[in-house]
Amino acid sequence: MPILNQHMGLYTDHYELTMAQGYYQSGKKDTPAGFDYFFRKYPYDGGYVVFSGLEEFLEMLGNFRFDREDCNFLEQIGFDPEFLSYLLDFRFEADIYAPEEGEVVFPYEPCVRVEGNIIETQLIETLLLNLLNFESLIATKAARIKQVAGNKLLMDFGLRRAQGFGGIQASRAAVTGGFDKTSNVYSAFHYGLESTGTMAHSWVQSFSDELTAFRIFAEKFPDSCILLVDTYDTLKNGVPNAIKVGLEMQKQGNKLHGIRLDSGDLAYLSKQSRQMLDMAGLEYVQIVASNQLDEYVIKSLIEQGAPIDVFGVGTALVTGKGEGALDGVYKLSMINGEPSLKVSENIKKTTLPGKKTLYRFRDENGMFAADGIVLEEENSVDVIYHPFEPEKSLNISRYSREEITKKVMKKGIITASKKTPEMISKFSQSRLAYLPEEHKRFMNPHTYKVGISKRLLDLREKLAGTDK
């Protein structure tokens, strides 16, 4: 059940409603239309995007309705009563084609295609962009962090620094992109994520001294005790007190689960703490680190040999540090059965017209070699062309091919099978494994080849040449 289940039809930009009324009043309410969702720029100067947010988007479409209260509000702000009585009965009943959630996608690819009447396909633009842009941004960040953290446990600690209610989706996307757990109980409840947590400095401060605070916590949570060791002085007080408590727990047949470092030089402190724990015979006690982590800091900590078992990542993860937004857009490509496009002086901003399908070409080892955007009616394509420098082409006849975009909604009914965020994460990791390393490196990643068919190239040229 979607989180926002009332007034969802209002979750749109004012101009979508203005245009919808205009379409309605000019007799175009049944005019068929097709829109493409695509983005133009890799986030984080990286080389891939993990497509995320699909399931939530499709579920919310079922609630994209206007009740009487919504229509009264819209009438007050100037919308036409006849149009509003149409809206009162409005249901989204279009078809949607998309990649499986967790798929690896690239700029200019028509990831999502929406086909229905012009009103329904127009009205949902904002919702689609809002959810897919953001969840893909965060899932991609999570995947980048997972890429450097390998098998270390990754925990999302971001809700407090998330962008308002955006924290709800951020935690879901953190998991679809590769994180193991989240501190966000609300999202854990709604999406079936695993939630987790330790203690804050306030716990320690609320007792007369740190040792007492640790002892009581260990007594209350003997199976999952992680002690935060930096409230006063990490190496002088925190770790020694944690060791005392760890040994006391051992005597009672319990095991201290871990200590958490939340400030200072994490490389130095983790090495010192590890040594102190090991000397005390507490080799099994894990070290959890948090505080301003991102993919670069974690990479550096691992390269320094910091013996950290668990990383807690907050702000950088849930806000997509370095980017803020994926620049995805939603553009009309079909109207009334005819291909359409938006022209620009900049060829990169001229859109791709027509009903298109996305193929992935894979080499003999299954590795991703290139993607191709072709018109749906084309049977087979052997050569794809660079979309902006068509003198560059690639013969893809030797590669195996798979269709990336599939029908996920038919006349408003979800046809894609439901998957848990954990399943999406596994799928995403399995796909990233086939993406060659040169596209995954952080510094100047090699650009993945995305080409278009000759017929699509010609169609764009023909339509772009017509002044309207």
Add this chain to the structure above:
Amino acid sequence: MPILNQHMGLYTDHYELTMAQGYYQSGKKDTPAGFDYFFRKYPYDGGYVVFSGLEEFLEMLGNFRFDREDCNFLEQIGFDPEFLSYLLDFRFEADIYAPEEGEVVFPYEPCVRVEGNIIETQLIETLLLNLLNFESLIATKAARIKQVAGNKLLMDFGLRRAQGFGGIQASRAAVTGGFDKTSNVYSAFHYGLESTGTMAHSWVQSFSDELTAFRIFAEKFPDSCILLVDTYDTLKNGVPNAIKVGLEMQKQGNKLHGIRLDSGDLAYLSKQSRQMLDMAGLEYVQIVASNQLDEYVIKSLIEQGAPIDVFGVGTALVTGKGEGALDGVYKLSMINGEPSLKVSENIKKTTLPGKKTLYRFRDENGMFAADGIVLEEENSVDVIYHPFEPEKSLNISRYSREEITKKVMKKGIITASKKTPEMISKFSQSRLAYLPEEHKRFMNPHTYKVGISKRLLDLREKLAGTDK
């Protein structure tokens, strides 16, 4: 009525619930505690923050409860049944002190003080940080844009690039910070904002040609017609077609409201368009500009004399471009009637203990001269000290003073008067007018003086010296 009204108690970090259970089980459920909310770093390398999000936070506290479904979920993930039956009856009944929403605040100031029992004050940490950090971040961005845009109309166009449901709060904060209108109909409905919109490229593409698309739009919306002129070629087609339609409207006794430029060089295109419109006698037609705007681009456009009447700002506004998150924290400062603090090797990260009040000192013209953080029990302070370089002090006896933090909630009941986002915006603008220019400039703004009293300085020193 808050937007999320179910399962609100779960809108917290797992560790808050873990600690709450620990407090409960160790007999501390009635232990009095006090927490401070403050941030350490100016966002955007700027010189001020517009405090926002308060009213929404206070309203959501009324719904911060746990129903049976929530408790069943918490039991499944390991929480203790006895503690959960306590949670089932949980109501937030603490006191809160805060500045008026829209107030200008500065780093290290204890903006919000929460006083109640340790469980209630702990549990709401995540909700408080999530809402206040984000809305203050965006209201501050909006204020910076307003600062350069002056009396030009400002419209929030950001929902499609907002961070998921964070777009809901972003539009509210855009208005509390100084924007006039929003495209976000959902937030307009919930918060009483003014919504607005024009047309997208898809409207133009959906007709056989641009002129027809413009004519029909003008016919349907004769009172509020803004034509998007860059679908094909702005100066060759878009503006001439808009002029044709504008003159036709004129003949029918209507007025074309505006044209919108959404790509290309906005300075050049707005000048050319203005000239073309004026030559046709359409001096009253406004020019709306959008596309990747932020405070720096708008400043530059205005400095170039671009004749733009309305700015539509999206991504940079609603995601707080350049920052992502305000780094606000929530720290225990009182426990069991005694002052408490968290120590750090870095004096800047050692917290300020005790029950504190925030004063603002104003010069003879009413201009803000400095702020002072003093212990509540102190009657009068004549000198304030730099919090980290106490050899620097400022005599503030010649200034008038006002108390910035006031009680806004008493035993869980809101005592602050309700204000519309528009009222908050006016208040915020009126306060910013008293902040000297040197703190408002974008390049290396002068740091506003925030001092602490001698007694607070001594208290921190005394408590920080005690190893625990």
